[in-house]
Amino acid sequence: MEAHLSPSIIMRVHEFGESDLLIHFFTSDKGRLKGVAKGARRSRKRFVNCLDLFSLSNLEYELKPKGELHFIHSGKLVDAYPGLRHDFSLLSKASYMIELTEILFPLGVPDSRMFEVLEAALSQLAQGIKADLTLIAFELMAMSLGGYGINLEKCCVCGRDYLSEGIAAFKVEKGGIACLKCQHISAVSPQLSPPTVKALKTMQSPSPDVFRLLDWAEDLMEEIKPVLKRHRDYHLGKHLRTADYLE
């Protein structure tokens, strides 16, 4: 088996044995992987600072002969996102991003766009600017890449095209918007105004550039947050443990 070199984001770090580390990492070309870094807790040469949580590092690794575990031979730090190391709120948001990625992308499923989105989101988050917006945009992009995007093009009941003109209702079980002829606004089906639908469309387009352009009004965010929460809870069917630290 040949050694492979990939830019990787460190997702989880566990002590393993006397001096090894068990690392969960997301690579640009092979998706989410697990690997053992032998002697990493003592080595000052092969793993200098490159296996710390949320760091972006170039890792050299090789699949073990049996199973899904890899041997991580060495690594070089690219970016440690120092901003994340000084604020519990930012750490919590980064943790949430990682947990969501773990749920949406099983081991060994490559998605280079998801890697780019995660990298850009961590980078933006580390700057500490518009952190709430960054998290919402990340969540929408990740859900979209993971196959759980909100259908914003047509009424999910009658199939009529949405022309970005009127208020729409969110229908959680269909994972999309519905026209008011098909669905009344209620607590279960909250409303989405045309600017909100437009913002959702932009944030769902999985492009790292979106993080630099985030500039939506607070009232738009207040409309998006409950919709996103309902959509996530319904379709993932799972409570994210890291969400407990976001408030």
Added chain:
Amino acid sequence: MEIYPRPLENLIEQLTKLPGIGQKSATRVALYILRNQKGLAEELAKNLLEVKEKIRFCPTCFNFTDQEPCAICRDTNRANGVLCVVEGPGDQLAIEESGIFKGRYHILHGVLSPLDHIGPEDLKIGELLGRLEKEEIREVVLATNPTTQGEVTASYLAKILADKGLKVTRIALGIPMGGDLKYIDPMTLRHSFNSRITIEP
């Protein structure tokens, strides 16, 4: 089919539950115990039970102890008013072995880590705040590890302690003794430059 007799299989199974011990290591340890004199097994069993029965947290610093308070908290020769906050008992032991710090300790028993569902309420932070007034603490030294979670924990504590009128310090981070600048990563170099000190002639 079982390779070894049942009691030996049971011992191997129990040993594999320990951290860092796999099937092979557990088998090696079990066979060693079996081949050795009976006294070793008796002492081991006795000590295992004793640890569970007698060791508890010191009610002051939360280090492991068999007496309340622990030896360090009882020691009248240690400096009062200076408190070193560490992640775990192992970190306190490392500082003690260096002999450099002569104040008191406070063990957090972990670091903030949302991914592991560890928040502020899961650490001994409330107990730390309780000690500040009771013990007339003047300085708190934050000695958590320089990992992402360790640094966030230090920052979190620094923010809480900032308005308490205390001197809050952080252990220095940077180039290790005997290190070589050529092999030091940018993150460590940045820390080193940010924490540079004036050399007295």
